[in-house]
Amino acid sequence: MGVVSWSAVADVLAALCLLGGALLAFAAGVGVVRFPDLLARMHSATKPQVLGLVLVLIGLALRLRSGPALWMLVLVAVFQMLTSPVAAHMVGRAGYRTGKVRQELLVVDELTADQDAARRAAGLDADGDPHGAHRS
Amino acid sequence: MSLHARRRRAAVQWPTLGWLTVVWVLLWGEVSVGNVLAGLLVALAVSVATPLPPIAAGGRVRPVACARLVGRFAVDVVVASFQVGVQAFRPRPPQSAVIGVRLRSSSDLYLTLTAELCSLVPGSVVVEAHRLTGTLYLHVLDVDGPEGIEAARRRVLEQEERVLRAFASDAQLAAAGLGAPRPSAPVTPEVHA
Numbered sequence: 001m002g003v004v005s006w007s008a009v010a011d012v013l014a015a016l017c018l019l020g021g022a023l024l025a026f027a028a029g030v031g032v033v034r035f036p037d038l039l040a041r042m043h044s045a046t047k048p049q050v051l052g053l054v055l056v057l058i059g060l061a062l063r064l065r066s067g068p069a070l071w072m073l074v075l076v077a078v079f080q081m082l083t084s085p086v087a088a089h090m091v092g093r094a095g096y097r098t099g100k101v102r103q104e105l106l107v108v109d110e111l112t113a114d115q116d117a118a119r120r121a122a123g124l125d126a127d128g129d130p131h132g133a134h135r136s
Numbered sequence: 137m138s139l140h141a142r143r144r145r146a147a148v149q150w151p152t153l154g155w156l157t158v159v160w161v162l163l164w165g166e167v168s169v170g171n172v173l174a175g176l177l178v179a180l181a182v183s184v185a186t187p188l189p190p191i192a193a194g195g196r197v198r199p200v201a202c203a204r205l206v207g208r209f210a211v212d213v214v215v216a217s218f219q220v221g222v223q224a225f226r227p228r229p230p231q232s233a234v235i236g237v238r239l240r241s242s243s244d245l246y247l248t249l250t251a252e253l254c255s256l257v258p259g260s261v262v263v264e265a266h267r268l269t270g271t272l273y274l275h276v277l278d279v280d281g282p283e284g285i286e287a288a289r290r291r292v293l294e295q296e297e298r299v300l301r302a303f304a305s306d307a308q309l310a311a312a313g314l315g316a317p318r319p320s321a322p323v324t325p326e327v328h329a
Binding site: 023024027028030031034035037039040042043044046047050051065067068069071072074075079081082084085088089092093095098101106108109110111112114 | 159162163165166211213214217220221222223225229230232233234235236251252255256258259261262263264265271273276277279285
């Protein structure tokens with residue numbers, strides 16, 4: 001095999017990776033529209049980046065085939081993986097604390113149960129301290 | 137461990153300096169004396185201006201367990217990505233649950249690592265972490281009844297076990313009730329989800 005055919009192979013692989021990544025991003029978009037509540041949408045909004053974006057980056061690396069660009073793509077992937085869980089955590093936590101979570105869509109909700117137990121242990125009733133409960 | 141570790145005066149953290157310098161050089165795209173020096177200066181400025189508490193690790197890195205952690209993580213991400221992708225097109229809305237999982241180790245570092253890895257695998261996301269009790273609260277997309285909930289709980293604990301086996305010291309492993317590093321032939325029956 002000559003040099004030309006190797007680059008052709010890399011191009012085909014790059015195309016497959018880019019298409020796969022785009023497909024995952026599309027599924028994520030559909031999820032954001034179709035999922036019923038904040039927490040479920042958050043999965044769609046934050047997750048497909050992990051695999052979808054990594055696939056797109058691999059595709060780019062295979063197509064560009066240059067050192068500096070490759071390292072830049074590695075950095076993008078690393079920072080995506082470091083920051084996306086934190087972003088998802090912050091959205092979920094804020095949703096919980098501002099009452100945006102739809103209890104009726106959850107099969108089990110151990111966080112609310114534990115929070116109620118902690119509140120009872122502290123000597124407040126279930127909706128005690130109406131001014132501070134959802135704000136602190 | 138103090139709850140207010142960040143109030144302690146931060147000494148120069150060499151690993152942080154090194155990492156920031158590497159990021160700087162990678163961003164510029166070429167290794168040159170000027171780039172490395174400028175990166176060091178920027179890293180120093182950043183770590184003086186925004187000091188972070190040192191990470192109290194005290195563990196050791198086990199290469200084989202690390203490879204197992206990374207490999208299993210990659211498989212999980214690929215499988216779960218497609219599950220969540222398919223879920224988006226299903227007519228029935230997903231049955232979600234919020235579960236609390238009490239981790240076995242009380243270390244901040246392993247709590248954070250476990251939470252990050254669990255969040256990166258599609259289908260589960262950490263919505264609250266309770267540091268004092270070492271409890272993670274996760275939102276799990278699409279669980280199937282009580283068995284599904286137990287399976288999700290087991291996945292988190294297995295994730296923690298892989299993290300601990302990869303990075304924790306023998307003493308920390310023993311404190312978490314995991315005992316000696318896994319022998320080559322498994323003695324206890326293991327559940328693979």
